[in-house]
Amino acid sequence: MRRGNGRESHVLHDIGTRLKERRVAAGMSLREMAREADVSPSFLSQIENGKSQPSVATLFSFASILGVKIDELFDDAAGGASAPEVPVMEVGDGQERDPARIWNNSAYTNRISLIHPSHRAQIAVAHGVHWERLAATPETSCNFMKLVYEPGSTSTEGGETVVHDGYEYGYILSGEFEVTIGNEVFVLREGESIGFDCSIPHVFRNIGDVPVEGIWFIHGTHINGTPGHRPTA
Template sequence: MEIIGVNIKKLRTEGKISLRELAKKLNVSASFLSQVETGKATPSISTLKALADSLQTSVGALLGESDVENNNPVLKGAMNKAGKRTAEGMTVSLLTSPDPTKQMEPLLFELEKNATSGRSQYKHFGQEFVLVLKGALEITLNETRYMLQRGDSIYFNSSTPHIFKNVFNGETQALWVVTPPTF
């Protein structure tokens, strides 16, 4: 995850934003942000998205993915694709070729037992669709908890505060489709 830190620091310094200023904007400590920049800590998905928004870039750019448009609509072996990104006991794989013109983004989330999206609910612009492929997932929208088992799906506005957690006694896999794209 060192590439994330390198990219964050590069964008932060290019934008002439101090470590403390960015940390305050993200509601995290400057020491935590420093650890992220040096590869000693991994941000949650929600913090990563907030970082991308604050630095006016995409999560994919922070992860080091190319924004070069790929004219081939097929991504061979998408579910076995190397270069998966891991944060807080979860691996997120982009299931399409990078394309800055796409309107939605399908992702495969693989969550270890008890993995969560973060400590607090998060909201952002857009919509999300989730289909549980394996295991069980608890998604909280505002104060309402939804238990999803294999084969269950949910669709919600991302502007609704939300958080999710693997509540299965093992790995949970979910297909996540997000619009607009964030990675």
């Protein structure tokens, strides 16, 4: 079994802390939320205390129950470090100015998200699945992420399919990614992409010997992580 490093332990604790904060703010007891999410109270307690990892489907379920975006459970500070400062050219010196500075001085400051690679909010979920948020905006129906699946990892506990509102779009950077949608099974490799209606039962799996990395965009009004009811091929 792959051992979690210090960074993963921090992320697990952060997810649990944020989950508990939002549960309490919503006025829900631990038992009530566990019942709605179809998990045991002890398991939810372990998640909130950073001792257990929720599956992707369970995270979606929690977010839906609490009425929040999935990335609101991410570690915004990525370990508490502040973003590195970058040099900024003066206007009129004939050289390109740093994009971050240009945006910060613009009328669009609150509508633009710029994230340095070392400061991306992350979630490490069960089965060796990692998410990195690539942009944070007020748009509650969108999630723009980099996915990393370790060899043999799947998107859900036991490989069951899930359904939810919206659409998903993905682009594979490396590895071999098996995507099951309904009764169709696709194997995606570097440079290949896919888009699909999330109301169709689906599940992902890394079938290769190296990590799968991909860029993923999920667009939908409410992501609820409801288990799929139709068997996959």
